[in-house]
Amino acid sequence: MSIGKGHHLHLIDGSGFIFRAFHALPPLTRKSDGLPVGAVSGFCNMLLKMVEGNTGDDAPTHLAVIFDHSSKTFRNDIYPQYKAQRPPLPEDLRPQIPLTREATRAFGLCCIEQEGWEADDLIATFAVQARDAGARVTIISSDKDLMQLVGGGVEMMDGMKNVRIGPEEVEAKFGVGPEKVVDVQALAGDSVDNVPGAPGIGIKTAALLINEYGDVETLLERAEEIKQPKRRQSLIENAEQIRISKQLVTLEQNVPVEVGIDAMEVQPLEAEKVLPFLAEMEFRTITNRVAEKLGADAPTIDDTPKGSTAGKEPDLPTMDHSAYEIVRDEAALQVWIDRAYERGYVSVDTETTGLDEMRAGLVGVCLAIDPGRACYVPLAHVNGTGDLLGGAERAEGQMDFDRALEMLRPMLEDASILKILQNAKYDLKIFANEGITLTPIDDTMLISYALNAGLHTHGMDALSERYLDHKPIPIKDLIGSGKKQITFDQVKIDEAAPYAAEDADITARLWTTLKPRLAAEHVTTVYETMERPLVPVLAQMERYGIKVNRDHLSRMSNSFAQKMAGLEDEIQKLAGRKFNVGSPKQLGEILFDEMGLEGGKKGKTGAYSTGADVLETLAAQGHDLPARVLDWRQLSKLKSTYTDALQEHIHPETGRVHTSYSIAGANTGRLASTDPNLQNIPVRTEEGRRIREAFIPEEGNTLVSLDYSQIELRILAHIADIPALKQAFRDGLDIHAMTASEMFDVPLDEMTPDVRRQAKAINFGVIYGISAFGLANNLRIPREDAKAFIDRYFERFPGIRQYMDETVAFAKEHKYVETLFGRRIHTPEIGAKGPRAGFANRAAINAPIQGTAADIIRRAMIRVPPAIEAAKLPGRMLLQVHDELLFEVPKDAANDLIETVRDVMENAASPAVHLDVPLTVDGGTGSNWAEAH
DNA sequence: AGAGTCACG
DNA sequence: GACGTACGTGACTCTG
Structure with missing residues (x-):
């Protein structure tokens, strides 16, 4: 049935309503776990009123709830300051946002949001479509920006005050009719949204002028005629700003909407959908009211308080592989897609030919609607293994590959359908290969990471066994x-299906189990601001890759091989026999048994230790063999790990190297780079640095490197609250020299490099949870001296000792520590007996510092792509190395890029955290990574 | 598969 | 008083 005459469309401004409910209602939390739900409750009451109150002739035949998607829209391109001064979302509101979407769907209502558009634009588009089709439209909102739409069958209703807003009410507010509202708004401006308007002109004056001249354009053309000098001047001087303001306040009525208004037909309330949701929220009154209305039994609500970690396991149906369906045709697939739309979320998993997303092909897709309801869609299975002549033949019983993806695409890209995945970045990249942009997503791996970093790993098998008791x-x-x-x-296919569908089923179950714990354990913000948004950013970086000069690496490999051969000969002559220089065991026997050198220490396996420190000590005593071995080892390392292995990683089609970042690998919040690891490319030695020369930009481009200066020490100065350090950073001093001066009473202008080096080692040692032994080892000084240094340091900076003690005490009490941004790193080993105690203490001291730095660069990385886009720059972010970001950019845009990214990086802690020390970022450019760094 | 070694922040 | 230690990673090689 197509919408038209006799129909009545209600468009509810969901986002507007949530904010009003949040601010108007007293805070309310869910009893069982403390999740804030006040706004959700107000929102549900409103939805209920909509459903209940609309029974007469005025009842809507169609209804949709519209939400803002993200803050960035075309208006920011026109005017970057638009809504820029908006305060961040209150902490208590943030976790409620997704719940309001769920509520909408639970009430059986159409839930709409679309990337790049404000709710107002979507409302305008739908309102105009319905109006033009001859239907009546009521917009439920009190937002004055929507008043321009009133008239011709469109009216507004203030959902809270229950007041109708027609053309008369609009005129009463703006002094003009709805069709002139944008002109008045353009002149008057809006301080809340940061619409500039004409300074000195408010709504009253604006209405006067528009009534006289008709519209903004005519007014500006005839501005000279205005008698009042102030007004005339303001209009003439701000003409451009006024025109921009009009663009900002004018709602787009032609959004390419993804949902048609016919799909908004009102559906009867379904008890089995709405009651479980209300019960889960523990809304007693509403639950009972709805149950009564529907003539259904109200579900029992269990709101006994749950322990923070011992959340009651949801009752999940048992794993049953025979219940999984194999989807082999369009009709069957359509049923599953419809189910996803009905539910509003769906677990998705892909099966592929390999683990490397850049080379793997899509073999099948799995969907799970709820725990236990899952299917497998085989797409590219073959019979047998193929032969030398070519690929194997396609297996029977699969639907067409392209057709299936075209059917899935709208759902996978639909902003109103949440896709739940385990390790979403992988599937995101696989779908990106097929031109599909998976969004929005939830990631069970990252949910687990936000909750449980430090307790266990976050792979599917581990999570399944731990939380679902299922292998x-x-x-x-x-x-x-x-x-x-x-x-x-x-x-x-028959064998693949149970395995594949099970993965989607497990993901659905993990989500059901873990997602509610985010809010209960107060890490929703961590997940929402530092985990989930990072996934698409990293996926793009990885897919883009970095160009590597194969010839450069190849030449270095040959040169290393020659030098190594020479060293090998020399070493074996010195040893008096042939042996494998690469074998620590054989080397130990040569050095300590056969040559009888001092200092042989056997480790727990009974083997001599031949680490670099041991060999260096021997070399310093004048022994040539260990010195040669050190040289050989350096070359061996460079050759095998870098010049050789890196060539293998150059992608045959892109000519670039595509690393993979693990988001949930490092306990502290750091990323880790694998296959290949591009976070440990040599830089400390001259020889090694030449490997960085192989990392190059595309023709006409340059590489830009931006890195935080001393970020961990700055964070330490802030967290431990050390006035002298904080001031030194504010003054832009050499922090190690200043530390040395303070400790050893040497004036800055008499500082020697060696004294500074010692102070630097102490500064780093502090970050690692200093010990006399460690410092002595590092500086190669007696332990007593190291201890004296540390005592002196604590004496001069007493806050450091206090921070260390307090952090360990906090860890002992809570069994976790926290970064400034609320990331939790669990410390289960804290309080252990024996040598492990020291490890656990130092890790606990280090984690908030390293973790806060990791949080800051994560926040920066998430903001960089939109900032680059807003500045209309052509640059791309390529790599992250803990405190450094590397970019590729056309040469003429390099300076603008540095300026833009530096601004993002230096302000990445804001507004969540205000640091007492400035963050500074150094930038460089070059025709290779060595130059840029 | 684990230990040893060494590259990075 | 002894324990044995700098924090966080990943890749490669040898060895059993």
């Missing part, structure tokens, strides 16, 4: 291992 089917059962390993497309 998933091992992939090896299907594809084998070692030489006989096959790829997933060669697995028979």
Whole structure:
């Protein structure tokens, strides 16, 4: 049924309502776990009123709730300051935002939001579509920006005050009719949204002028005629600003909407959808009211307080592999897509031919609607393994690959359907290969990471066994291992399906179990601001890769090989026999048994230790063999790990190297780079630094490197609250020299490099949870001297000792520590007996510092792509190395890029945290990474 | 598979 | 008083 005459469309301004409910209602938290739900409660009451109150002739036939999607819209391109001064979302409101979406869907209502558009633009578009089709439209909102839409069958209703707003009410407010509202707004401006308007002109004057001249354009053309000098001057001087203001306040009525108004037809309230949601929120009154209205039994609400970690496990149906469906045709797939739309969220998993997203092909897609309801959609399975002549033939019983993706695409890209994944970045990249942008997403791996970093790993198998008490089917059962390993497309569909669908099922179950704990354990903000938004950013960086000069690496490899051969000969001559220089065991025997050198220490395995420190000590005593071995080892390392291995990682089609970042690997919040690790490319030695020369920009471009200066020490100065350090950073002093001066009473202008070096080692030592032994080792000084240094340091900076003690005490009490941004790093080993106690204490001291630095650069990385786009720059972010970001940018835009990114990086802590020390960022450019750094 | 070594922040 | 230690990572090689 198409919308038209006799129909009545209600468009509810969801975002506006949430804010009003949040501020108007007293705070309310869910009894069982403290989750703030006041706004959700107010929102549900409003929805209920909508559903209940609309029974007469005036009842809507169609209804949709519209939400703002993100803050960035075309208006920011026109005017970057638009809504820029808005305070951040209150902490108590943030976790409620997704819940209001859920509430809308639970009430069986159409829930709409769309990337790049404000709710107002969507409302305008739908209102005009419905009006033009001959239907009546009521916009439920009190937002004055929507008043321009009133008239011709469109009216507004203030949902809270229950007041109708027609053309008369609009005129009473603006002094002009609805069609002139934008002109008045353009002149008057709006301080809340940062619309500039004409200074000195308010609504009254604006209305006067518009009534006289008709519209903004005519007014500006004839501005000279205005008698009042102030007004005339303001209009003439601010003409451009007024025109921009009009663009800002004018709602877009032609948004390319993803949902049609026909889909908004009102559905009857379904008890089985709405009651479980209300019960889960623990809204007793509303639950009972709705149950009564529907003639259904009200579900029992269990709101006994749950322990912070011992949340009651949801009752999940048992794993049943035979319940999984294999989807082989369009009709069957459509049923699952419809279910996803009905539910509003869906678990998704992909099966592919390999683990490297840049080379893997999509083999099948799994969907799970709820725990236990999952399917597998085979797409590219083959029979057998193929032969030398070409690929194997396509297996029977699969739907067309492209057709399936075209059917899935709208759902996968639909802003109103949440896609739940385990390790979302992987699937995001696989779908990106097919031109599909998966959004929005939730990631069970990252939910677990936000909750449990430090307690366990966050892979699916580990999470399933831990939280679902279920061991998933091992992939090896299907594809084998070692030489006989096959790829997933060669697995028979009937065998693949239970494994594949199970993964989506497990993901759905993990989400049900873990997601509610985010709010209960107060890490929703961590997840929402530093984990979830990072996924698409990293996916893009990884897919883009960095160009590497193969010839450069190849030449270095050859040169290293020659030098190594020479050293090997020399070493074996010195040893008096042939042996494997790469074998620490053989080397130890040569050095300490055969040559009888002093200092041989056996480790727990009974082998001599031949680490660099041992060899260096021997070399310093004048022994040539260990000195040669050190040289050999350096070359061996550079050759095998870098010049050789890196070449293998150059992608045949892109000519670039595509690393993969693990988001949930490091306990502290740091990223880790793998396959290849691009976070440990040599830089400390001259020889090694030449490897960085192989990392180059595309023709006409340059590499830009921006890195935080001393970020961890700055964070330490802030957290431990050390006035002298904070002041030194504010004054832009050499922090190590200043520390040395303070400790050793040497004036800054008499500082020697060696004294400064010692102070630097102490500064770093503090970050690591200093010990006399560690410092002595590092500086190669007697332990007593190291201890004296540390005592002196604590004496001069007493806050450091206090920070260390307090952090360990906090860890002992809570079994976790926290970064400034609320990231929790669990410290289960704290309080252990024996040598592990020291480890745990130092890790606890280090984690808030390292973790806060990691949080800051994560925040920067999330803000960089939109900032680059807002500045209309062509640059791309390529790599992250803990405190450094590397970019590729056309040469003529390099300076602008540095300016833009530096601003983002230096202000990345704001507004969540105000640091007492400035963050400073150094930038450089070059035709390779060595130059740029 | 684990230990040893060494590259980075 | 002894324990044995700098924090966080990943890749490669040897070895059993």
